[in-house]
Amino acid sequence: QVLLSESGGGAVQAGGSLRLSCAASGRAVSNMVMAWFRLVPGKKYEFVAAIGRSNNIVADSVKDRFTISRDTVQNTAYLQMNSLKSEDTAVYYCASDWDAGDVFLDKSSNHYSWWGQGTQVTVSA
Numbered sequence: 001q002v003l004l005s006e007s008g009g010g011a012v013q014a015g016g017s018l019r020l021s022c023a024a025s026g027r028a029v030s031n032m033v034m035a036w037f038r039l040v041p042g043k044k045y046e047f048v049a050a051i052g053r054s055n056n057i058v059a060d061s062v063k064d065r066f067t068i069s070r071d072t073v074q075n076t077a078y079l080q081m082n083s084l085k086s087e088d089t090a091v092y093y094c095a096s097d098w099d100a101g102d103v104f105l106d107k108s109s110n111h112y113s114w115w116g117q118g119t120q121v122t123v124s125a
Helices: none
Strands: 003-007 010-013 018-025 032-039 046-051 056-058 066-071 076-081 090-098 119-124
Touching: 003 090, 018 032, 018 090, 018 119, 032 066, 032 076, 046 066, 046 076, 056 066, 076 090
Parallel strands: 010 119
Antiparallel strands: 003 018, 018 076, 032 046, 032 090, 046 056, 066 076, 090 119
């Protein structure tokens, strides 16, 4: 069983920064693909970023502003969000699944087996 716990969300003005954390227990993040999705009311999960042993990817909508990383000692994944925009407002979820070592990282929310409870990010114009 993998448990994921997000933190670091909050309210910030446009142009500001936040760093989200996803603490994992039950499995090492180095053995998993760690991903971030976001959700706004009335819409489907939107892929934000993912990191695995062989690759890491970021959605075009946040490219050059968001960075995904992980710390194997802390067993935590991070999402550094800079130059935030009002359209980044959402609940952000950490998700994970086993890492087969593929370069390809799945952007579909259906692929990921374990999810955190989510953390709200609100960006005011």
